[in-house]
Amino acid sequence: MAMNRWARRARAGSLSLVITVVVLAALVAANVLASKSTQALDLTHGKLNTLAPQSVLAAQRLTSDLQVVGLFRTGADNGETAAEALIGLYAAQSSHVKYRREDVDADSTDVKKYAIKEPNTVVLDYKGKTALLTPTLQGEVDFTAALLRLESDRVPLVCWAIGDGERGLKDVNQVSGYSGVADILAKNNFSTRDLLISQVTSIPSDCDELAIIDPTAALPAPSVKAVGDYLAAGGKLLVAAEPWAKDAATTESLNAALKPYGLGFSGALVVETDPSRRSSSDPTIPAVTAYGRSPITTDIQGRVSFFPQATAITGIPETGVTATPLATTSTTSYAIAQPRAVQDLSRKAGDVSGPFNIMESLEETAGAKRTRIVMVGTADFAENRTLPPNNSDSNLELALASFQWLAEQDSLIAIPPKAARALPLALTQQDQSTLIFITGVLLPGLMVFGGVMVWWRRRVFS
Template identity: 25%
Template sequence: MRAGRKLRLLARFHNTVFVLLILALAGMIGYLSQRYSRQWDVTQNADNSLSRASVGVLKQIRGPVVITAYATPSAPRIGNLHQAIRKIFAPYLRANANITLRFIDPTRQPRQTRAAGVKINGEVVIRYDGRREYLTTLNESQITNALMRLARGQAPLIFYLSGHGERKLDGVANFDLGAFGRRLKTQGFKMSALNLSIAPAAPTNTRLLVIAAPQVNLLPGEMKKIHAYIKNGGNLLWLLDPGPLHGLQPLAEQLGLILTAGVVYDPAAGRLNLPPDMALGISNDSHPIMRHFNLITVFPDARRISTNDARGWRATPLIDTAQGGCVTTSPVTSDFQCDPKRDAAGPVAIAVALTRQVENRTQRVVVVGDGAFLSNTFLGNGGNLDLGLHIVNWLSHDDRFIAIQPHALKDARLDLTPLAGRLIGLSYLVILPLLFLAGGIAVWRRRRMR
């Protein structure tokens, strides 16, 4: 009898100690959770984390960034507007301690709202280093591009040659590069057309000059101005289509280029059910433009680009193609076969980067044997857009902003109504714990009755 009583007392003691240990552990976890903050993003595509590109832009922020949201506490169809804005900017605040977020209610502080030039409820103003950006659409792409524009400082100026039927960076035709030009603007670049038949010379304040496939011959005087621009160390992006150079042969000689006739035939494109005149690019990751670039690029009607390392230029191939293919002057059809006697065997380079030192500074040139890959028709194919942005950032000496490809969205966001959120919270925080407690009491009572 005494032994049974001692066993019961011992069991009760053990249970008491166990409960006290559980309570102590819970208290320790609560204390540590208040003192230290740790978060893990377990969504499939890291939906609650910033992309590598956004993190890279934040690393370029050297001073305080003040984000001011001019928003009422609530809004129709949104509910708690302040909470929604905080949620969007939370990853940026966690990633960079120099960023602060504050709110101004337009209904209570109308003077400050008008002074800031804000016109829409929920509009956000980002201030950095004496400059500001306005945002009415809030997502990672818009926010990161705004921070990139602020981090660049003065907007780099790009001139593109015009007056000869070139592809325009503000054009809307399928042939033009308007969509690419708009994307450059979102990243902080400014663009202007350059007609060398009128302008006395190529401007010296430009980050780079773009020559995109002229359709008629340049005048000798225009070519002299381009020659002087290159001689003085100007940066250049030259997009070449197959066919005649339309007066730009002296430029090819000045850059040490060897341009042979013909178009590239790549059998790999046919295996992906692409048209026979398409070529798939293979990146040379030894160059900064292509570093960490692992996207497929697609080039319609590409031409071969070779160099002879003349005039002090250092040439690096950027894109190779036509592994198992060739360069041919024959029409490329669906049943085309390379002729070893007539066609030049692949792989061949279709894009090269050139550098040299001019008066203690590095001159940069990129020549691509295809002007269409950045056109409105083909810009969205594979990684063409990303490649174009890489090239322009490198040519403008903004290596720190060479973008990396965004990851694809794989899982969708689940938005709950306030009522659904409260019901789920009630179920997990109240009902389930009570059920576990009731089950434990029932087991305890049954064991005690034995």
């Protein structure tokens, strides 16, 4: 009887030992395979350790080798580890990314060739064109912006209307300024030029796009005609209006330029009553997560953007015009035509029922060209306070994609990099070996040892 009991215990102990050894072997094998793999899984909330879609696209569009030269000075805090970790993410997307590290104090050839003025500079050399990333400009945003410039043979020009109270690219005011848009355009290979639109009788032919953002005075008739002629010849326009304009003629002048396409701005203030489709604190700030199908919105479906103090886009597209509603309010929204006090925005008789389009794109064939227009019912959608670093919603992506679509850069539309991001932990081969030993051998080994000791004690003292 006692012998049977000991035999059963021995078999149970042997089985436990075998299972433990198998699990230990599996853990060791998994760690070794993981250490040799280039695949990674980013579990951070904002995908901080993953390149943004625009960065991935920029890397994958390389058709020749991109020589990346890190000219570092040996020493702590030289930025080398972070820079090389980031470069590695791009290299994982394209075999054309070739990196070499040089000592800035010993490599006089590269220092002279690229006119290096500061140590710890990263050089990007592509098809005979170069970009220098100094130590303060070595984030993902900077790297991708440099790639886009190197890859592009064309720099679209955005002519920015000024002189009639429009929002300005140089205005850094958080509430009204558009300096954030200027920064976005510069980093995505656009150039800009101010245009005194009230003084022109024709839009310059080198304007790839025209932006008219919330004028506070009516455009003169010659300017309206100039915009109309520009669009009829295949021009591109981004136009934004506001509700309750101080001078109704302002909205009317914008609508006159848009009349050939059948749409215009109502001028009424949209109020959103659906709590899931607006800012939690303000019914005059509609929120959108479901967008119309367009290259502009492909990458932001399901992501929220806000349209503060918006007016509705109304009308029926003319024959031959393809209109795509990009952002729409709920069926319970309504529009107030005449100004009221902020405390008196509840629905009253005469208010128009929704839903309303508050952002829409238009396209029409114009000979061998295509006329493209993006209409937005609020200029606030891209003011500084709605863009990073002040706001992390999708207004930035929506604004940038609009400019790219107007420039007929549909293939480049992708979510741009985050301004700040974490980088993967860079480990030396020794670090990796130590980590594998601890997680794959030492810890499981301690578990096995503990199990064996428990089994032995039970055998001896039972």
